[in-house]
Amino acid sequence: METSKSNYWHSRAQRVIPGGVSSPVRAFKAVGGTPRYFVSGAGSRVTDVDGNNYVDLVGSWGPMIVGHAHPKVVEKVSAAMSKSFSFGAPHPNESLLAESISQRVSAAERVRFVSSGTEAVMTAVRLARGATGRALIVKFSGCYHGHLDSMLVSAGSGVATLGLPNSPGVTAGQVADTVVLEYNNFDELNELFSERGSEVAAVITEAAAANMGVVPPLDGFNEQIAKLCAMHGALMILDEVMTGFRVSRAGWWGKYGSGWQPDLITMGKVIGGGLPLAAVAGRAEIMDLLAPLGSVYQAGTLSGNPVATSAGLATLELLDQDAYDLLDKRAGEIGDAISGALNGHVVQHSYQVAGNLFSFFLGCSRVTNYAQASTQDQTAFKIFFNSMLDNGVSIPPSAFEAWFVSTAITDSDVETIALAADRAARSVAQALN
Ligand SMILES: Cc1ncc(COP(=O)(O)O)c(C=O)c1O
Structure with missing residues (x-):
């Protein structure tokens, strides 16, 4: 090539x-x-x-859920751009998009727009601390919540890909109030709350972990977080930057969250349709602590600008139930084809799924936490990745990332992927033997 x-x-x-x-x-x-x-x-x-x-199959790491340059999105964005890119003042698109989000996700009673998932999480953490008057934030190893200082401890995504335990430049003081627990470990979670429950401002978790590869929550794990937070006066921040509006029209919580509710939800990626847009949303009484109503400060020159909000609106409009059924179908076809190719060439792997997100841990059996994810065979993944690329399929260049499908995938694309996967699996098998 x-x-x-x-x-x-x-x-x-x-x-x-x-x-x-x-x-x-x-x-x-x-x-x-x-x-x-x-x-x-x-x-x-x-x-x-x-x-x-x-x-x-990268889709800009999630946002391009309806494919690239979808004519309806291009039309709406072009129309918005022709009337100015940004006012730095309120405009109707913001309310329309916030209403659309609220209608889809009932826990999102209020929505504040920002420009990246990192900013959304930063705002949620500040709000949680402001609302509770407490400092401690609990996160799970291998979950990635953006590159804000307090969240860079034992993070997934690029931090895991590059094997960086923590980032220089983040001071001990900045991470002193972050406690890291093992993902999916009920005992550690229960113990932390029984020992330090009254200090916890918030527990933040990916709705389904997908930044250490795809590792869905065990049955009841998210619910247990919500329950313990409510019991101890802490807040639950559900990070749906990856899963929000991707796995269903109401995100992960909307599809799998019966009987429990997060206090704050962070969103990004899909809601901007490929332009820089993200949001923090949640219970009105907490969200209304944000300035100008309350005293928790948050701001942004380009936040909620008319162009990004129009891309988000156009994208969400295209995402009806048929679109989600199609995404699930394509994810299943592609995942099965890859797993079938790996099985065909006797390459041990764990094929893991969270809604229409999926990934493969080469050399592993089932993975439920970051320690297990770290044992995957990254050399085998490297061979697999390069072979896929040489055969015309772009997958995430890291073993610690989810793969992303779009509604634009065709039958012929699935065939191309299956053929490439067969060759890639053969290359891996040859290299390993
Ligand atoms: C779950 C999650 N939270 C937060 C972020 C940070 O978002 P951004 O890259 O837009 O800052 C990401 C990015 O991949 C993410 O997957």
Whole structure:
């Protein structure tokens, strides 16, 4: 596969951008080779600067759920852009999008827009501390909540991909009020609350962990968090930046959350349709502590701008029940094809699913926490990844990430993926034997 133009752009980028990338996992450090420089996308496919075309199973890490440059999204965004990109003042799109979110997710009584998932989590953490007057935040190892200082302890995603235990530049003081527990470990959770329950401002958890690879919550785990938080006067922050509006029209909680309710929910990715937009949402009495109604400060020059909100509105409008049924169907077809190829070549793996999110842990049996996820065979993944790419399928360049389908995937894309997977599984099997 010709990559000379990607190579050229990457050397140029590396001279002015640290590592040549605007976000670490894009650099291909964990999988080797040169990152592809993409120049266009249409539907399920992306094209790089050398003219190579790929089925896209990254989808900008989630937002491109209706595919690239969907005509209806392009139309709405273009119309919004022609009337100005940003006012730094209220405008109708914000209310329309907030209403649409609230209608879909009943726990989202109020919605405040920001520009990234990191900002949404930062705001949720500040709100929780402001509301409870407590400092302690509990998180789970392998869950990623963005790159705010207090959440970079034992984080998933790029932090896990690059094998960084914690980040230099984050002071001991900044993480002193973060307690890290093992994901899916009921005993550790119960023990923490029985010992320090009155100090806990919030427990934050991914609705279904998907930044250490896909590791769904065990039955009752999210519910137990909600129950303990309510008992001890702490708040539950459900991070749906990845799962929100992806796994169902009301996110993970809307689909799987019967009998319990989070206090705050963070959202991102899909709600911006590929433009920078995220949100913190939740119970009115807590959300109304935000300035200007309350004294918990939060602000943003471009927050909720008309262009990003129009992309979000157009994307959500396309996501009816048929769209979610299609996403589930495509995820199942692709996941089964990959798992079938790995089985066919006798490559041990665990195929893990959370709604239409899925990933594969090579060399593992079932994974329920980060310690187990870390034992996966990353060398095998590297071989698998590069073979998929060479055969026209772009998957996340890390063994610690979920794969993302879009409604634009076609039958012919599924065939391309199945063929590529067979070759990739064969390469892995040959390398391992
Ligand atoms: C669950 C979760 N929370 C927060 C974030 C941070 O979002 P952003 O990259 O928009 O800052 C991510 C990003 O992948 C995420 O998956």
